[in-house]
Amino acid sequence: MARLLDVRNLETRFYTQDGVVHAVNGVSFHVDEGETLGIVGESGSGKSVTVLSIMRLIPSPPGKITNGEVIFEGRDLLKIDEEEMREVRGNRIAMIFQDPMTSLNPVLTIEQQITEALELHLGMNHQQARRRAIELLKMVGIPAAEQRIDNYPHQFSGGMRQRVMIAMGLACNPRLLIADEPTTALDVTIQAQIVELVKRLRDEIGMAIIWITHDLSLLAGLADRIIVMYAGQVVESAPTADIYRNPRHPYTIGLLQSIPRLDEKRRERLAPIEGLPPDLIDYPQGCPFAPRCRFAVERCFEEDPPLEKVGPEHEAACWVKPVGQEVLAAWRAAVLES
Amino acid sequence: MAQAQLSGIKTGLQADVLPPRRHPLAEFWRRYRRNRLAVVGLVIAILFVITGVGAPWIAPYSYTEQNLDAVELPPSLAHPLGTDDLGRDQFSRLVWAARTALIVAPSATVVGVTLGLVFGLMAGYFGGWVDRLIMRLSDVLFAFPGLLFALLIAATLQPRFEAWLLRFEVTKPWVRSGYAEFLVVITALSAVGWPGLARLVRGQILSLRREPFIEAAEALGIPAHRILFRHLLPNALPPVIVAISMGMGGAILAEASLSFLGIGIQPPTPSWGAMIINNFQYWRRPSAPWMLWAPGLVVAALVFAFNFIGDGLNEALNPRERR
Ligand SMILES: Nc1ncnc2c1ncn2[C@@H]1O[C@H](COP(=O)(O)OP(=O)(O)OP(=O)(O)O)[C@@H](O)[C@H]1O
Numbered sequence: 001m002a003r004l005l006d007v008r009n010l011e012t013r014f015y016t017q018d019g020v021v022h023a024v025n026g027v028s029f030h031v032d033e034g035e036t037l038g039i040v041g042e043s044g045s046g047k048s049v050t051v052l053s054i055m056r057l058i059p060s061p062p063g064k065i066t067n068g069e070v071i072f073e074g075r076d077l078l079k080i081d082e083e084e085m086r087e088v089r090g091n092r093i094a095m096i097f098q099d100p101m102t103s104l105n106p107v108l109t110i111e112q113q114i115t116e117a118l119e120l121h122l123g124m125n126h127q128q129a130r131r132r133a134i135e136l137l138k139m140v141g142i143p144a145a146e147q148r149i150d151n152y153p154h155q156f157s158g159g160m161r162q163r164v165m166i167a168m169g170l171a172c173n174p175r176l177l178i179a180d181e182p183t184t185a186l187d188v189t190i191q192a193q194i195v196e197l198v199k200r201l202r203d204e205i206g207m208a209i210i211w212i213t214h215d216l217s218l219l220a221g222l223a224d225r226i227i228v229m230y231a232g233q234v235v236e237s238a239p240t241a242d243i244y245r246n247p248r249h250p251y252t253i254g255l256l257q258s259i260p261r262l263d264e265k266r267r268e269r270l271a272p273i274e275g276l277p278p279d280l281i282d283y284p285q286g287c288p289f290a291p292r293c294r295f296a297v298e299r300c301f302e303e304d305p306p307l308e309k310v311g312p313e314h315e316a317a318c319w320v321k322p323v324g325q326e327v328l329a330a331w332r333a334a335v336l337e338s
Numbered sequence: 339m340a341q342a343q344l345s346g347i348k349t350g351l352q353a354d355v356l357p358p359r360r361h362p363l364a365e366f367w368r369r370y371r372r373n374r375l376a377v378v379g380l381v382i383a384i385l386f387v388i389t390g391v392g393a394p395w396i397a398p399y400s401y402t403e404q405n406l407d408a409v410e411l412p413p414s415l416a417h418p419l420g421t422d423d424l425g426r427d428q429f430s431r432l433v434w435a436a437r438t439a440l441i442v443a444p445s446a447t448v449v450g451v452t453l454g455l456v457f458g459l460m461a462g463y464f465g466g467w468v469d470r471l472i473m474r475l476s477d478v479l480f481a482f483p484g485l486l487f488a489l490l491i492a493a494t495l496q497p498r499f500e501a502w503l504l505r506f507e508v509t510k511p512w513v514r515s516g517y518a519e520f521l522v523v524i525t526a527l528s529a530v531g532w533p534g535l536a537r538l539v540r541g542q543i544l545s546l547r548r549e550p551f552i553e554a555a556e557a558l559g560i561p562a563h564r565i566l567f568r569h570l571l572p573n574a575l576p577p578v579i580v581a582i583s584m585g586m587g588g589a590i591l592a593e594a595s596l597s598f599l600g601i602g603i604q605p606p607t608p609s610w611g612a613m614i615i616n617n618f619q620y621w622r623r624p625s626a627p628w629m630l631w632a633p634g635l636v637v638a639a640l641v642f643a644f645n646f647i648g649d650g651l652n653e654a655l656n657p658r659e660r661r
């Protein structure tokens with residue numbers, strides 16, 4: 001499949017009063033046409049800053065992209081001028097955000113918010129834009145779209161607002177949809193509906209998706225590939241099945257062990273990863289995960305491991321590279337025994 | 339399969355209870371009405387406007403008509419508030435002074451608000467040296483007591499401005515008719531009025547810029563000027579509207595204070611402030627306290643009224659309550 005997005009060696013820093021925050025540290029990954037890439041990592045691992053850097057929406061000051069390339073449809077988004085970048089945003093790459101309650105403008109109607117991008121990017125007149133907006137609302141499953149389009153955001157529930165956000169994101173038929181934890185703020189049943197909706201729309205429209213989450217289980221039926229981020233780095237990257245079946249980075253293994261499984265009745269069998277992520281201002285020497293790692297050896301505290309191939313499409317950044325398949329099997333056996 | 343998923347999605351939606359739709363204005367009035375004092379304030383403000391506009395029909399006498407045989411009369415049917423030392427009907431002057439206030443206060447407020455909005459938006463959105471320049475300027479203006487500064491401007495501006503107007507045929511009559519005084523007072527009051535609003539708007543823009551919906555608009559590729567005027571400004575308006583209402587009361591008081599001090603609106607043009615100072619001599623005369631009380635009470639009532647309106651607007655427009 002054709003390469004749609006290629007992020008190389010991306011580095012983003014925040015120059016704050018307390019010091020330089022090393023938010024993104026040499027992140028590389030790619031997304032092919034029509035592919036769904038999942039990004040997982042705990043809070044503060046740099047997922048949002050990574051995608052905001054791609055969109056060039058890092059607040060500056062204090063933020064700055066200090067290195068890297070973002071090749072999208074053949075050109076480096078970090079090199080084009082602001083005018084061209086605006087043509088990409090909302091048009092070629094769309095983004096939906098975590099909190100649907102605050103991501104819609106409270107003083108504008110839904111119509112005003114959806115039609116704006118259509119008129120701007122596709123040069124539609126107001127009539128055409130309104131018709132298209134109603135179509136979009138129907139597509140994302142808003143009942144009585146013809147009437148609801150003139151409502152204000154506060155007249156919608158959280159799940160409905162996220163649908164509206166998705167409609168806005170899809171308005172101009174983007175090639176890439178970036179979803180930054182779009183279901184985190186919603187309750188579980190609504191979450192599942194939104195995931196189903198996005199899957200259906202992806203298959204209809206054929207766009208690529210970057211789906212950010214800290215819930216690894218959510219990606220199971222959704223993502224083709226997954227990258228795992230920790231302290232602003234990619235620590236593992238593999239097709240979804242390999243991440244679940246045979247993770248090779250201790251952090252990924254830890255994430256899998258902390259997912260509640262249906263076949264486990266008691267929650268205390270969960271094994272949350274102990275310790276805290278490193279301070280991004282005083283960035284540690286060596287592997288950033290080493291202090292929390294069960295498998296760490298001396299070398300881990302001295303040298304930061306690079307991403308290395310461990311399978312055809314599988315990479316991990318670890319000196320030890322434990323075989324996750326065996327570790328997980330042993331762990332499950334132990335859990336079942338107790 | 340897709341069909342099944344779709345219907346699954348639909349069923350989930352039934353649970354979404356839709357709040358009833360109301361016209362935004364009706365909703366606004368429902369919230370405003372809850373504050374009784376705000377409604378009283380609104381009634382007073384409307385009476386003020388009617389009086390100002392309808393002065394020629396409401397006032398029984400002209401505001402200049404003197405009757406030296408009937409000076410310093412106590413209230414009677416012919417003169418409900420008595421007459422002043424020149425035998426002018428006090429009630430008529432009180433009514434006509436509403437017109438003076440109705441010209442000066444809104445004009446000064448509109449000019450001040452416009453300046454405040456423009457400077458505040460620029461400072462908040464562009465930041466950097468634009469922000470620093472505007473904020474230092476407003477610091478300087480803030481350092482003076484407002485009224486003193488307005489006094490300074492009016493006192494120094496008035497003679498120069500009138501001398502300048504007298505140099506042109508077209509503008510000469512403005513001086514005699516008193517327009518020049520109005521312009522001077524309006525200028526002085528708006529010069530004092532804008533810095534507070536500029537700071538308010540700047541603060542609003544700075545905090546709103548971090549709102550997710552602004553980030554979302556930027557992610558849609560909306561250009562900066564549209565984000566500023568279409569997405570940011572309407573959200574910044576509620577406190578501005580409240581400030582405008584409070585500012586109206588302040589402007590009425592300031593205009594009265596200036597004329598009380600003998601600056602700005604000059605006799606014979608009636609002004610509440612001038613009426614108060616003119617009647618000050620009767621302060622200790624037990625027979626005629628109303629000559630002092632009437633204009634004083636009117637000014638006080640209006641200042642309170644506009645503050646009550648401001649409170650009511652604040653409650654009705656508060657976005658936290660609306661969500
Ligand atoms: N505007 C900013 N100024 C300073 N530091 C920032 C800013 N935005 C993000 N950061 C820092 O960058 C780091 C990465 O943040 P980011 O928002 O990308 O995390 P995340 O992986 O998206 O986490 P979450 O799951 O909570 O959304 C954090 O340490 C955060 O404090």
Ligand SMILES: [Mg+2]
Pocket residue numbers: 047048049180
């Ligand atoms: Mg985030």
